[in-house]
Amino acid sequence: MxxxxxxxxxxxxxxxxxxxxxxxxxxxxxxxxxxxxxxxxxxxxxxxxxxxVALFHAVLDANFAEAMENLSFDGADMPEHAVALFDDMLAKPDIQRMMIWGQLQGESTRMRELAESHPSWERRTGSIRRAQSDGIVDARWEPRELITMMFGIVFGWVVAPGADCNDGLDEDALAHRRDVVHEAVRRLCAP
CATH class of the missing domain: 1.10.10.60 (Homeodomain-like)
Structure with missing residues (x-):
């Protein structure tokens, strides 16, 4: 056996x-x-x-680590990263909702610590700082603030009152939202 x-x-x-x-x-x-x-x-x-609680953490941790490792990041092209994140969350709506539930249920500090302790965090923030030094990204924002605001834009339709969630939208509507995410993050980062 x-x-x-x-x-x-x-x-x-x-x-x-x-x-x-x-x-x-x-x-x-x-x-x-x-x-x-x-x-x-x-x-x-x-x-x-x-x-x-440990199971909740295990699910979040595994998916978070996967996203941090698999989504490319270039501080000079944050709009593209935002669209990739949008698509990743679209493919994993349970994880997106878990992240929101985590925020609502007191997990925000733990999630922030998880992000900032991941080996890619320094590369990401360093990449943003280089893009800021090169005049590509607005230097008035701290890298952590830019990442936070990018997540806000990506998650906007899921958390905004009265907004249609991404679930069930046709490809044209999703393509439009990708364009909105790209343009909003581009404007946010523009010097």
């Missing part, structure tokens, strides 16, 4: 948790629903992740 594939079980739990946390947030998510969707026992889930 073959041993169970621990990594496959963990991944199923992470995938189910991503959907659950994205829908209900940390407070509203239920471990029994996650375990059921992952086809894993609650005991196995607790053995792997400890508790619900």
């Amino acid at each position: 073959a041993a169970p594939d621990v990594s496959a079980t963990k991944q199923r739990i992470l995938d189910a948790a991503s959907a659950e946390f994205g829908t209900y947030g940390l407070a509203g998510a239920r471990i029994d629903r996650i375990a059921s969707e992952a086809k894993a026992s609650k005991e196995r889930l607790y053995a792997y992740f400890g508790d619900k």
